[in-house]
Amino acid sequence: MREIALNKTDGPADRKPGTRLVGAGRKPEWTGAVVNPPVWRASTHLYEDTAALARGPRTNADGHFFYGRRGAPTQWALAEALTELEPGAAGTVLYPSGVSAIAGVMLALLRPGDVVLMTDNAYDPSRTMGKGLLADMGITCRFFDPLDVEGYRALFCDRTRAVLLEAPGSLSFEVCDVPQLARIAREHGAISVLDNTWAGPLGFQGLQHGVEVVLMALTKHVGGHSDLMMGSATAGAELYARLRQRSQQLGLMVSPDDAALALRGLRTLEVRLLRETQSALAIAHWLDARPEVAQVLCPMLPGAPGHAQWAQDFTGGCGLFSFIFQGGDAAARNRFIDALALFGIGYSWGGFESLAVPADPVPYRSVSPWPPVPGDPADRFGVRLSIGLEDPADLIADIEQALAAWAGAA
Numbered sequence: 196m197r198e199i200a201l202n203k204t205d206g207p208a209d210r211k212p213g214t215r216l217v218g219a220g221r222k223p224e225w226t227g228a229v230v231n232p233p234v235w236r237a238s239t240h241l242y243e244d245t246a247a248l249a250r251g252p253r254t255n256a257d258g259h260f261f262y263g264r265r266g267a268p269t270q271w272a273l274a275e276a277l278t279e280l281e282p283g284a285a286g287t288v289l290y291p292s293g294v295s296a297i298a299g300v301m302l303a304l305l306r307p308g309d310v311v312l313m314t315d316n317a318y319d320p321s322r323t324m325g326k327g328l329l330a331d332m333g334i335t336c337r338f339f340d341p342l343d344v345e346g347y348r349a350l351f352c353d354r355t356r357a358v359l360l361e362a363p364g365s366l367s368f369e370v371c372d373v374p375q376l377a378r379i380a381r382e383h384g385a386i387s388v389l390d391n392t393w394a395g396p397l398g399f400q401g402l403q404h405g406v407e408v409v410l411m412a413l414t415k416h417v418g419g420h421s422d423l424m425m426g427s428a429t430a431g432a433e434l435y436a437r438l439r440q441r442s443q444q445l446g447l448m449v450s451p452d453d454a455a456l457a458l459r460g461l462r463t464l465e466v467r468l469l470r471e472t473q474s475a476l477a478i479a480h481w482l483d484a485r486p487e488v489a490q491v492l493c494p495m496l497p498g499a500p501g502h503a504q505w506a507q508d509f510t511g512g513c514g515l516f517s518f519i520f521q522g523g524d525a526a527a528r529n530r531f532i533d534a535l536a537l538f539g540i541g542y543s544w545g546g547f548e549s550l551a552v553p554a555d556p557v558p559y560r561s562v563s564p565w566p567p568v569p570g571d572p573a574d575r576f577g578v579r580l581s582i583g584l585e586d587p588a589d590l591i592a593d594i595e596q597a598l599a600a601w602a603g604a605a
């Protein structure tokens with residue numbers, strides 16, 4: 196048996212992420228002789244005898260067959276791969292969507308009477324959860340300006356149990372000082388949670404930077420092909436056990452078919468991200484020089500808001516960024532988006548195809564100013580681009596003709 200060669204995860208821990216990406220989660224007992232784990236479609240797991248059946252529920256350990264809700268090797272391989280990619284992690288819980296990952300983590304960490312601090316640039320459904328689900332359960336959600344460290348520190352109280360960070364914000368792209376905000380949370384006995392969907396494990400290592408729970412919408416880059424919905428939360432041993440238990444109590448499950456697709460997406464994550472990042476940077480540079488554009492919000496772009504913090508803490512980027520028009524109105528901005536031929540109009544991002552949506556985060560903020568350009572925020576109109584795998588020269592040509600549509604009738 197060439198078990199050692201098959202089990203690529205046994206290599207030195209200092210191997211590069213791209214190398215670890217290829218072998219992560221591959222165990223001979225899960226894959227056999229084939230490269231990928233089979234799609235184990237299963238609700239019932241059968242036992243040898245009643246004695247084994249009686250042992251089953253007590254052995255609530257990873258990698259043990261029990262019942263469909265605890266998964267089978269397809270889901271285990273994906274969870275294991277995500278754990279291996281997050282240095283310092285002990286385990287990963289999979290959720291049926293990114294939003295259910297956020298809810299699952301919050302419901303694991305918070306009790307009635309607790310306070311959670313949430314970054315003002317949080318993904319809108321996270322904000323809605325704070326004001327809806329969590330408020331309904333007697334949990335208080337307070338928003339903070341991600342760039343105002345002292346204001347954030349001043350919000351902690353005896354009942355603050357958790358903070359939710361997002362860096363960069365997925366609409367407004369400011370980059371907070373994650374290590375510092377996580378350290379302050381820890382000093383106050385609160386657990387820091389990072390929505391790391393933008394950078395993923397290749398671009399930002401959350402646990403290494405002091406965060407205690409790293410969650411992602413796998414729907415975006417890990418899936419990468421706009422055909423599945425899933426979320427994940429990765430943590431050290433103690434918190435992983437809490438997350439896993441709460442997820443089991445909620446009965447959350449991901450299908451083996453989707454897990455197999457996510458695992459397939461994961462294998463090519465690095466090459467897709469490199470291409471997207473290079474293209475996004477080229478397009479951001481080009482937009483930055485255009486008279487129609489007041490501000491490009493792309494942390495990878497030198498001089499853009501958040502660039503210095505990004506350069507200090509991050510090891511990679513992605514294709515998602517925004518820009519704000521110089522003047523114009525909502526109708527002109529919408530004409531621009533409608534004139535794009537190569538960009539789909541739709542939510543989500545991180546797929547192989549480019550997308551564009553209006554980006555006006557003003558209604559989604561409560562304590563911090565936006566956008567980072569002078570003038571009345573109500574007169575500022577933005578666009579968020581998710582750059583896919585098309586040739587960047589074609590994307591730039593497409594944007595150029597759409598800018599003419601924006602200007603023509605403005």
Ligand SMILES: *Cc1c(COP(=O)(O)O)cnc(C)c1O
Nearest residue numbers: 292293294318365392412414425
């Ligand atoms: C899309 C997204 C989510 C939610 O993921 P779904 O799978 O769509 O529920 C969470 N956080 C961020 C930053 C996202 O962009």
